[in-house]
Amino acid sequence: MDILDADGDGNVDEAEWIFNLDSLPKLKLAIEKAVNMSTGKIAGLLTLEDQLTRLHLNITKIDERIAKAHKTAEGLESEKAFYVTAAKKLEEKGIIPSGDHHHDEEEGVEKGEAEGGGEEAEELNPMEAAIAAALAE
Secondary structure (H helix, E strand, O other): OOOOOOOOOOOOOHHHHHHHHHHOHHHHHHHHHHEEOOOOEEOOOOOHHHHHHHHHHHHHHHHHHHHHHOOOOHHHHHHHHHHHHHHHHHHHOOOOOOOOHHHHHHOOHHHHHHOOOOOOOOOOOHHHHHHHHHHHO
16 A cells, blocks of 8 residues: 555545556556456446445345244354444445345346346355455444
C-alpha cells in the first residue's frame, strides 16, 4: 500500500494509482487479466451491497439446512456465526443489501432452485466474507 500511497496520507487517489501502478507489475497484470474487455469491469467483482446480500442468503441457507437436520449442527452454527459477523460489520458501516436478484438469476441461483435443476446458489465463500468484512472496517 505504501507504494501506491506516495504522499502517505492513507488514501490512494486517482493520480497516485495511475502513476504508481506500474511499480507493482504483478498487481497490474492481475487486474488486467481480471478485466472483462467488453464491459471494462472486473469480472466477478461483487459490490459490498452484493456481498452483503450473499451473506444474508448464506445465513438463510444454513438455517434451512439446520432445520432439515432437526438439530443444531455445530459446524453449521459456526459457519453461520462467521457469515453473521461479516454481515454485521458491513451493516454497521451503512452498507445495505443490493436486493438485486437479477445478478443471482444470471448465475442460475434462483433459476436452478426454482426449476429443480439441483444447482446450489453460489455462496460467498469464507475468503470473500473475510474480504467483505475487512473492506467494511
